[in-house]
Each structure stands twice: as structure tokens, then as C-alpha cells.
Amino acid sequence: MTITRSIANALLLLTAVFWGSASVVIKIALDANASPGFINFFRGFLFALLILIFFYKKIVKMTFKDFKIGLIAGFLNFGGYITQTIGVQYTTPSNSSFIAATYVVVIPFIAWAIYGKKLQLKSFVSIFFCLLGMTILTGIVNESLTINIGDSYSFICALFYAATIVYLSYGVKSTDVSIVAFMLAVVQTIGGLFICTFMEPGKLTEIEWSHAIVPLLYIGIICSFVGQTLQVLAQKHTSATSAGLIMMLEGVFGSVFSVAFGFDTFTVKLVIGGILIMLSIMVMELDFKQILIKNKEQLRKY
Known part of the structure; x- marks a missing residue:
């Protein structure tokens, strides 16, 4: 099947849904005393195993x-x-999703600096609406903005995600999707095992497996194997900025799941923020030059 840009963007939207649920599921696993290193080791190992099988x-x-x-x-x-x-561990799933999703601001600049991709005016307009929507969504404008350790880690996460998205869009064109996905899983498995072994000694005995096993399986199978494979596949057929904006919906879905599981409460800000983010994606995806040309042609006919 030929993967068009529209299909690729639809796959990225599905990935955003899976990843939006990830923060909540990770929070549940953490509450069951699964450590960050072990969570990443487990999801990476399961991811790698499934890639090998298929x-x-x-x-x-x-x-x-x-x-x-x-x-x-x-x-x-x-x-x-x-x-x-x-x-x-140190912030709410909704707040984590917002801060991590700010990677969309960094993507066009990384793509420009490394690969020479021209910056477009509509990228800045779209990014503005995206950030405004996410800001309203989380209610940060109505609160005293304090950066705790959880927020700091989430911002560092955003920088890594931005670099990953740019690299997957422009640096892996010649490599098979399954191979890239397998390497993502292997590095995550080894990295998680290293942290779990040397930085989190004795944590395994504290895990409440009856509460942790389902979230861990979900993260490994749905968020990693399915979500990550779809991401790598789709990003070979769309731009880094478009991918970043679509996947920024992870924050919207993250808030929805956070409300559903009782970590946050539903507010009007959720609706307004979501609408602004959808608007930002429309601004990014529409080719305004082509629309103007078609409108002029239509006017000439009349």
C-alpha cells in the first residue's frame, strides 16, 4: 500500500492517542512502585521481542x-x-504532557539548523496557536508558574523528542522501518536495565505486580511496539513540523485520559485548548498558496 502524506498524518494521529494515554498509564505503574528504569527496561524488552517476532x-x-x-x-x-x-513521578500527567509537548517549538529550528529546511511563516503562526492552546488547556496562565523537578525533567524530555522527530523525518529515509524500531527498542532495553541495576537497586522487590503488570504490558505493546512502529513508518512520509504538530495532540489526549482516570478535573479550558490546537494543525497542513490560486481561477471562470 502506498502511504500518502494524509495516511501518514492519520497514523501519527493514532500514535498521539496511544502516547496521550502513556503518561496516565506510566503514572499508574509508578504508583504500583515500578521504577522509571524498570518501566523503560520492560517496555523496551517487550518492544524488541515483538519486533523480532514479526x-x-x-x-x-x-x-x-x-x-x-x-x-x-x-x-x-x-x-x-x-x-x-x-x-x-513529580508532576501530574496533564502537566507532563503539556511541557513535553513543547517540543513542537524546537522542531523547525533543529530542522533548519541541521538539514537546512526553510522556516515558513505559517510554522510560527501554527506554533503560536498550539502553545496558546496547550497553555489554556493546563491553566498555567491562572496559576503561579513554578518549575519543580518533574517539570524540569519534562522539559528535557521535550528537547529529546524534538531531536528524535527531526532525525526520524530526515535522517532515516534509507533505513527500513522495522530495523529503526528494533534499534529504538534495544537501546531502551539496555538503557533501562543499566539504570534499574545501578541507579535503582532493590526497587524490584517493592513492585506491586497485581497493579503494575497491566500498565506495563500496555506501555510495551500499545505505546511502544504499535505506537513507535507507526511513528517511524509515518514520519518517512511527512514533514518534521507536521509530525510534531499532530503528535502534539498527545497533550490533548493526555489531558482527556488524565481526567478519565481521576488525575485531573474536566474544565472548559480543555475544550478551548483543544480547539486552538486543532486550529494550529489546520494552519500547518493547509497550502494557502494553492487555495489562493484555485480561488483566483474560480473567480476568472465567473
Whole structure:
């Protein structure tokens, strides 16, 4: 099946739904005493195992170039995952989603600095509406803005995510999706195991498995295997800025799931913020030059 830009963006929207639920599910796992390192090890291991089962023939044909590309993507991706997981320990899922989603501001500049992608005026307009929507969504404008350790980790996560999105959009065009996904999983598994072993000793015995196992399986299968594979596949067929704006809906879905699970309360700000974010995506996706040209052609006919 030929993947058009529209299909790719639809897949990214589905990914945003999965990732929007991730903050809440991670929070549930953390409340069951699963540590950040172990959560990342478990989801990475399950992710890698599923990739091997479904794409074994492609994985064994990995070249050194594929390995190098996947390794870079893996380090960037793991940096985002581990800082997000740590950050959720000290802040609400909704707040974590908002701060992590600010990666959309950084993406066009990274793409411009590294790959020479021209900055468009509509990118700034779209980013403005996106940030305004996310700000209203979380109610930060009505509160004294204080940055705690959880917020700080979430912001570092945003920087890693921005770099990952740009790299996946422009740096992995020649590498098979399954190979990149496998390397993301391997790096996450090794990184999570290292942190779990050397920085979180004795934490395994404290896990309440009856409450932790379902969230851990969901994170590994849905958020990592399904979501990450769809992300890598889709980003080969759309721009980094478009991908970032669509995936920024993760914050909207994160707030929805947070309300549904009782971590936050529903407010009008959720609706207004969501509308502004949808508007920002429309601004980014519409080709205004083509619309103007078509309108002029229509006027000439009459």
C-alpha cells in the first residue's frame, strides 16, 4: 500500500492517542512502585521481542549503516522516554504532557539548523496557536508558574523528542522501518536495565505486580511496539513540523485520559485548548498558496 502524506498524518494521529494515554498509564505503574528504569527496561524488552517476532527476516539483514542510524535514533528516543518517566513521578500527567509537548517549538529550528529546511511563516503562526492552546488547556496562565523537578525533567524530555522527530523525518529515509524500531527498542532495553541495576537497586522487590503488570504490558505493546512502529513508518512520509504538530495532540489526549482516570478535573479550558490546537494543525497542513490560486481561477471562470 502506498502511504500518502494524509495516511501518514492519520497514523501519527493514532500514535498521539496511544502516547496521550502513556503518561496516565506510566503514572499508574509508578504508583504500583515500578521504577522509571524498570518501566523503560520492560517496555523496551517487550518492544524488541515483538519486533523480532514479526520482522525477524529484516532484522538479520541489518547493515552497519542501519545499525549506526538506529543507534543515534535510539539514544535520542531513550533520552526522551526516561526523562518523561522520571518527570511523571513529580508532576501530574496533564502537566507532563503539556511541557513535553513543547517540543513542537524546537522542531523547525533543529530542522533548519541541521538539514537546512526553510522556516515558513505559517510554522510560527501554527506554533503560536498550539502553545496558546496547550497553555489554556493546563491553566498555567491562572496559576503561579513554578518549575519543580518533574517539570524540569519534562522539559528535557521535550528537547529529546524534538531531536528524535527531526532525525526520524530526515535522517532515516534509507533505513527500513522495522530495523529503526528494533534499534529504538534495544537501546531502551539496555538503557533501562543499566539504570534499574545501578541507579535503582532493590526497587524490584517493592513492585506491586497485581497493579503494575497491566500498565506495563500496555506501555510495551500499545505505546511502544504499535505506537513507535507507526511513528517511524509515518514520519518517512511527512514533514518534521507536521509530525510534531499532530503528535502534539498527545497533550490533548493526555489531558482527556488524565481526567478519565481521576488525575485531573474536566474544565472548559480543555475544550478551548483543544480547539486552538486543532486550529494550529489546520494552519500547518493547509497550502494557502494553492487555495489562493484555485480561488483566483474560480473567480476568472465567473
